[in-house]
Amino acid sequence: MTELINRLIDRIDNAATLPEDPPPVRLQKTLLIFLNAAGFLLVPWGAWYLFDNGMALPAQVVLGYSVLSAVALAHLLATKRVSIASALQLVGLLLVPVILQWTMGGFVASGAIVLWSLLAPLCALVFLGTRLAVWWFAVFALLVLVAAARDIANGVTQQQVLLYCENVLLVSAIAFISLRFFVVERDKAQAALQREQARSESLLLNILPPPIAERLKAGSQTIADGYAEATILFADLVGFTKMSTTVSPERLVVMLNSLFSRFDELSGRFGVEKIKTIGDAYMACAGVPVARPDHAEAVVDMALAMREALQEHNREFGSNLQIRIGINTGPVVAGVIGLKKFIYDLWGDTVNLASRMESNGVPNRVQVSMATWEKLRDKYDFEPRGVLDVKGIGLVEAYLLIGKKT
Numbered sequence: 001m002t003e004l005i006n007r008l009i010d011r012i013d014n015a016a017t018l019p020e021d022p023p024p025v026r027l028q029k030t031l032l033i034f035l036n037a038a039g040f041l042l043v044p045w046g047a048w049y050l051f052d053n054g055m056a057l058p059a060q061v062v063l064g065y066s067v068l069s070a071v072a073l074a075h076l077l078a079t080k081r082v083s084i085a086s087a088l089q090l091v092g093l094l095l096v097p098v099i100l101q102w103t104m105g106g107f108v109a110s111g112a113i114v115l116w117s118l119l120a121p122l123c124a125l126v127f128l129g130t131r132l133a134v135w136w137f138a139v140f141a142l143l144v145l146v147a148a149a150r151d152i153a154n155g156v157t158q159q160q161v162l163l164y165c166e167n168v169l170l171v172s173a174i175a176f177i178s179l180r181f182f183v184v185e186r187d188k189a190q191a192a193l194q195r196e197q198a199r200s201e202s203l204l205l206n207i208l209p210p211p212i213a214e215r216l217k218a219g220s221q222t223i224a225d226g227y228a229e230a231t232i233l234f235a236d237l238v239g240f241t242k243m244s245t246t247v248s249p250e251r252l253v254v255m256l257n258s259l260f261s262r263f264d265e266l267s268g269r270f271g272v273e274k275i276k277t278i279g280d281a282y283m284a285c286a287g288v289p290v291a292r293p294d295h296a297e298a299v300v301d302m303a304l305a306m307r308e309a310l311q312e313h314n315r316e317f318g319s320n321l322q323i324r325i326g327i328n329t330g331p332v333v334a335g336v337i338g339l340k341k342f343i344y345d346l347w348g349d350t351v352n353l354a355s356r357m358e359s360n361g362v363p364n365r366v367q368v369s370m371a372t373w374e375k376l377r378d379k380y381d382f383e384p385r386g387v388l389d390v391k392g393i394g395l396v397e398a399y400l401l402i403g404k405k406t
Contacts, residue, residue: 016076028082028127032072035089035123039069057103065096086127094120094136098143106151107164114147118172125183137176144168208344209273209289212336224335230287231299231329231372232346232354233272235263235306238322238363240280255317256280262309270302276343281358285346288334296329296375300401303327303366326357327401328369349393356390357398366401373399380404 016029046062049055068088076085097116104110121137128136148165152158201213208216215223237259244252263282267274271292275283284302287295303325310323330350336342353369361367362385373382385398 016080018080025082028086029076029080031123031126032076032082032085032089035093036069036073036076036085039066039073039092042066055104058100061096061099061103065092068092082127086123090120090124090127090136093117093123094140094143098147101147102150106154106156107147107161108151108156112164112168114144115168115172117143118175121176122179125180130180130184130187133176133180137172140172141169144172207342208336211289212344216336222335224333225289227288227291227332227334229295229330230285230332230346230350231296231327232332232351233282233284233299233303233325233327234355234358235282235303235323235325236358237280238324240321243319243321255313255319258317259310259313259321262313263306266302266305266309270298270305272298272302275346283346285332288332288346289344296327296372297379299327300366300368300372300376300380303401304403307364307366322363324358324361324363325366326354326359326361326368327366327372328354328357329371329375353390353393353396356393356396360388360390360398362400368399368401370397370399373397378405 015033017026021029042062043066046059046066049059049062069092072085072088072092075088076082094117097114101107101110101112101114104113107114117140121133121140124133124136144165148161151161207213212223240256247255260277260282263284264274266272267284270286272284272286273288275285277283284299285295286292286298292298306325307323310321313319314321328350330348330353332346332348332350334344334346336344350371357367357369367385368376368382376382381402381404382399383402385400387395388398390396
């Protein structure tokens with residue numbers, strides 16, 4: 001039975017929703033479906049009034065509300081839009097009980113049926129928000145007072161009418177104020193949660209490339225991909241270790257942060273993915289995790305800009321740092337490792353040779369492998385470096401980048 005009820009609720013919940021609907025809108029649509037469905041349940045009540053002597057007018061009011069609910073529900077299911085359906089329902093909830101009470105003879109004769117109008121301001125909290133809902137409650141209270149004045153004018157005992165009116169308004173005010181307080185506090189909590197989620201997402205995007213962050217949030221346990229071709233950059237500051245012994249720790253960190261922040265800005269400008277920093281070394285790549293045909297061009301353009309950024313940095317801080325940059329192109333494996341302080345990293349011979357291009361490079365020059373040179377020799381000028389005996393790899397040809405061909 002419970003499973004059947006849950007399935008029914010799920011079907012109702014999805015009847016008018018769209019995939020892009022945020023949770024508050026989904027809640028509004030579900031509530032509207034329940035309210036409009038409740039309007040159909042009033043048909044037997046209206047039929048009973050219809051066959052009762054002297055109750056023809058109340059019967060018409062009840063059956064009219066059922067028709068109004070049917071129209072609102074049909075519009076909601078057809079358009080998947082809340083505005084018109086909620087407006088029809090709120091007006092019906094507010095006015096129908098008031099009209100019923102008037103047609104039935106007042107507070108005493110109707111059993112204070114006007115109390116049902118309280119549903120209008122309560123539902124307005126969901127559909128319209130806390131500020132507008134206050135006006136709906138004010139209208140409700142005004143209608144109750146008008147109904148009380150009408151009963152007194154028609155000769156009903158004043159004390160009896162005021163007692164009904166007092167109880168209706170007091171219970172209604174307590175219910176409305178309590179629910180409004182709950183909604184306000186819930187909205188504050190949701191806003192705080194959204195701010196924290198946005199902050200967490202921002203931090204995650206600072207650690208991982210956006211496509212990898214999305215996969216991680218979606219629940220991927222293992223993230224490991226192979227790429228047929230990418231270009232890797234390693235950069236290392238020459239003289240930074242020696243300088244670290246002559247300046248204060250605070251100034252050292254400020255200087256390194258300023259320079260690497262410039263490099264980060266360049267990675268964003270050229271669409272190159274920063275991988276990590278290790279001490280005074282900087283690693284970046286293009287073609288991973290999103291493949292692009294111009295990955296080699298993007299990396300060498302960033303390398304040239306990095307040298308200019310270092311010159312600006314030296315002028316600003318009065319330093320004399322130099323930089324070695326090594327670049328290689330080829331297949332790589334990329335993935336996320338670790339459970340705490342996890343990182344997105346690259347592996348393979350391509351990465352190792354890029355690192356060796358940097359460590360065997362020339363200060364203030366950009367050294368590339370033959371693989372990178374072959375991809376770019378028609379667009380950029382290079383100076384042959386010759387054959388290098390690279391530790392752990394062997395003999396490799398290297399080239400020094402000069403710049404774009406004119």
